Amino acid sequence: MSAEEIGRLRAALLGWYDGAKRDLPWRERAGDPYAVWVSEVMLQQTRVDTVLPYYARFLxxxxxxxxxAEAREDEVMGAWSGLGYYRRARLLHSGVREVVARYGGEVPVDPQARRSLPGVGRYTAGALGSVCFGLEEPIVDGNVARILTRIFGIASPLPERETQKRLWALAEALVVGERPGDFNQSMMELGALVCTVKRPKCDACPARDACVARAEGTSEQLPLIPRKTPPQRAELVAVVATRGERVVMVRGDDALFGGLYGLPMTAVDAPGTGPAPSSGADTPDAVRHNAARLALASAGVSGRLGREPVAPPVSHVLSHRRLTVHVYGATHARLAEAGSGRLLEVDAHGVVRTPDVGIARLTHKVLEAARSAPRSTR
Ligand code: SF4
Structure with missing residues (x-):
């Protein structure tokens, strides 16, 4: 594409953006890198409609x-609770802490310094640089990649290094000129409203005259994304261990649920979860019951564990795993002093009343299943 054609494409996109952009709260705070940073992190893998109420409450x-930066991790996870992908929240928290520690609380204008912050990759750095500081910094996310592969007719597999390099080079060339922040946002907006994954609205698109995929009728075939391997299946047991109106929750310390509270839980095939030596049985029920026993013991919880599940199994899909969770109940729960468990109040809908505690969505689902099942644990 010649410089003149690039100029025409930029002008068409900016003109369209001025008339079509949605009123989104972070756009009103484009000069505030913190507010834009929060929005960019929340919008990773999450739809705008879902983000809006969380964004308002978080800010x-x-x-x-x-x-x-001054908040405790529990408070941050509590405010993020329900939005999923909690690693994002932990990285955002570390990132703002580093901005306070190293840059006096001001997000650095220097691109390299911005990109060295925890959780700030090239995309987030570019969004902050262009939207907040008016710098000609490119961005490539899923939306932008889709638009660029279509406009330029790029048919190589999207995840390939060479494809990515080419997309960043194109974004770098296109962002140069007036209003780089608005230009980047026009691409994101076009991907959300017009150049959608399915049934792009090519006739209403400001880039239609320049678009190779439109001319060749390949819009819906691009970008080329190799089939994903299906998520692995895993079987878990969770125990709703109660004492009166309170339920035992343990603080996760793994990569998945780190910083969030959840029910005592373990994989059915975890080491040591075979049937108890005294059970004399090797049935799936006996193995699961023993796993439930182990989940309680490893959380430092004692109590009266029921023999049968208290609810039908709960299904839950994470990005790379499809979980089936068998739900057991235990009453008269007691916590060992050295354990990481806490007794938290849970209301009739399975919602934890304790403020400032982040609860994984899976835990909400399990509590709700236990509450709705005919044979409640409470
Ligand atoms: S013309 Fe169609 S395929 Fe091309 S950028 Fe516009 S919406 Fe996407």
Missing amino acids: ERFPTLRAL
Whole structure:
């Protein structure tokens, strides 16, 4: 594409953006790198409609970068609770803490310094640089990659290194000129509203005259994304261990649920989860019951564990795993002093009443299943 054609494409996209852009709360705060940073992190893998209420509550709770930096991790996870992909929240928290520690609480203008912050990759750095500082920094996310592969007719597999290099080079060339922040946002907006994954609205697209895929009728075939391997199946047991109105929760310390509270839980095939030596049985039921026993013991919880599940199995899909969770109940729960468990109050809908505690969505689902099942544990 010649410089003149690039100029025409930029102008068409900017003109379209001025008339079509949605009123989104982070756009009103384009000069505030903290507010834009929060929005960019929340929008990774999450739809705008889902993000909106979380964004409002999060910024009300932590109105400034310093307020977030000074918050405890439990508070941050509590405010993020339900939005999923909790690693994002932990990285955002570490990132703002580093901005306070190293840059006096101001997000650095220097691109290299920005990109060295925890959780800030090339995309987030580019969004902050272009939207907040007016710098000609490119961005390539799923939306932008889709648009670029279509406009330029790029038919090589999207994850390949060479494809990625080419997309970044194109984004770098296109962002140069007036209003780089608005230009990047016009691409994101086009991907959300017009150049959608399925049935792109090519006739209403400001880039239609330049678009190779439209001319060749290949819009819906691009970008080329190799089939994903299906998520692995895993079988778990969770125990709703109660004492009166309270339920035992343990703080996760693994990569998946680290910093969040959840029910005592373990994989059915974890070491040591075979049937108890005294059980004399090797049935799936006996193996699961013994896994439930082990989940309680490893959380430092004692109590009266029921023999049968208290609810039908709960299905839950994570990005790379498809979980089936067998739900057991235990009453008269007691916590060992050295354990990581806490007794938290849970209301009739399975919602934890304790503020400032992040609860994984899977735990909400299991509590709700136990509550709705005919044979409740409580
Ligand atoms: S013309 Fe169609 S395929 Fe090309 S950028 Fe526009 S919406 Fe996407």
